[in-house]
Amino acid sequence: MLKDEVNKALKVLQEGGIILYPTDTIWGIGCDATNTEAVKKIYALKQREESKSMIVLVDNDNKLQSYIAEVPEIAYQLIEFAEKPMTLVMPGAKNLSPALIAEDGSVGIRVVKHPFCEQLIQRFRKPVVSTSANISGQPSPENFGQVSQDIIDGVDYVVDVDQHSMEKKAPSTIMRLDPNGSFEFIRR
Numbered sequence: 001m002l003k004d005e006v007n008k009a010l011k012v013l014q015e016g017g018i019i020l021y022p023t024d025t026i027w028g029i030g031c032d033a034t035n036t037e038a039v040k041k042i043y044a045l046k047q048r049e050e051s052k053s054m055i056v057l058v059d060n061d062n063k064l065q066s067y068i069a070e071v072p073e074i075a076y077q078l079i080e081f082a083e084k085p086m087t088l089v090m091p092g093a094k095n096l097s098p099a100l101i102a103e104d105g106s107v108g109i110r111v112v113k114h115p116f117c118e119q120l121i122q123r124f125r126k127p128v129v130s131t132s133a134n135i136s137g138q139p140s141p142e143n144f145g146q147v148s149q150d151i152i153d154g155v156d157y158v159v160d161v162d163q164h165s166m167e168k169k170a171p172s173t174i175m176r177l178d179p180n181g182s183f184e185f186i187r188r
Contacts (some may be wrong), residue, residue, distance in 0.1 A: 002116060013124055017038065017156030018038060022116060022165075023112060026169045030129050030130050033096050039100055042054065047137075055130050056129060057127060058109060058121060061076055066095055067094060067109060068107070069094055070092050075090065086110065086173045087174045088174075089107070089177065090177050134147075134148065143166055144164075
């Protein structure tokens with residue numbers, strides 16, 4: 001049941017662990033976005049350089065102001081009207097693990113639209129890291145069946161939701177937004 005899986009994943013996050021979980025895009029590896037030790041565990045598992053930042057999920061756009069110093073007004077319109085999941089990279093990141101913040105002070109953040117993620121983040125009351133469930137440099141898995149055993153063995157908990165779905169999912173669109181409202185696509 002969804003509630004049971006949320007409870008199990010919540011406990012792991014609260015204890016500083018990392019989870020493998022379904023999102024509104026591809027399967028992700030996640031942890032408490034305010035816990036640097038947990039974030040470093042993900043970098044180690046993915047064999048990824050810490051200079052390559054990971055994105056953060058929140059459950060609704062009201063939370064953006066808690067983690068971004070100055071949210072451009074256009075961000076709310078982009079989130080409201082986006083037809084597919086959109087990650088916004090914005091400067092002025094705050095209240096997050098320094099390991100998630102890029103050298104220029106920016107962070108990628110997405111308002112997630114997925115029942116499991118929404119409930120988990122709402123109950124956790126903190127943002128959750130989301131990075132593709134693969135070793136750095138390998139292709140991103142389009143569904144759970146494509147997640148490598150190394151990743152499955154390397155996390156503290158594998159969420160038992162959507163594991164049997166064969167729907168092929170793609171990563172989110174990524175846009176960089178400046179406080180003045182100008183923007184550019186990083187990944188479409």
